Amino acid sequence: GNSVTQMEGPVTLSEEAFLTINCTYTATGYPSLFWYVQYPGEGLQLLLKATKADDKGSNKGFEATYRKETTSFHLEKGSVQVSDSAVYFCALSDRGGTSYGKLTFGQGTILTVHP
């Protein structure tokens, strides 16, 4: 079956530090990959996505590259802000059969950014 593994948190950084959150996946097919973010008190929001190998998703200064050879989709940001404090979820979506669109999530990584 499909699975997603994220680096364990929580992650605590100072403002303007570099962020990496590791994500690896196992999939039976050729999935699409996502990062979702959950800010305190809010619902899940799509942060970025990549649908094929070597695609780079980017949004709000965050980037992630779909690496098929290493089955990874690591999230990076060059300079984090206090407002980036949230829970980040890596997820994949299978493309085939009746599971079309169903998301499989990692366990989430809590990010706290201090001024």
Place this chain on the structure above:
Amino acid sequence: DTGVSQDPRHKITKRGQNVTFRCDPISEHNRLYWYRQTLGQGPEFLTYFQNEAQLEKSRLLSDRFSAERPKGSFSTLEIQRTEQGDSAMYLCASSSYAQTYEQYFGPGTRLTVT
């Protein structure tokens, strides 16, 4: 469009009672998903509708759980004879057929079973 809405936002119930949650998807979205999220974990898939047809159910969805989407618009998730293990956040998401890969989530319904 105001996005995906869920009602209620919070529900506290006693063990053994039945509860029903409602999800209103984005109006033009024909795909609707239910997920469950427990503390410290990522959401887990429960079930999926395309229009009014329920096309997939997770093994997590025991016989006490039932979901409907009459007329392909809003959806309801009912839990009968609730147990303490049902305590979780229940999330609804929707997507369009053209952009299946982009699911939009509602704020969730937090269920506490005492």
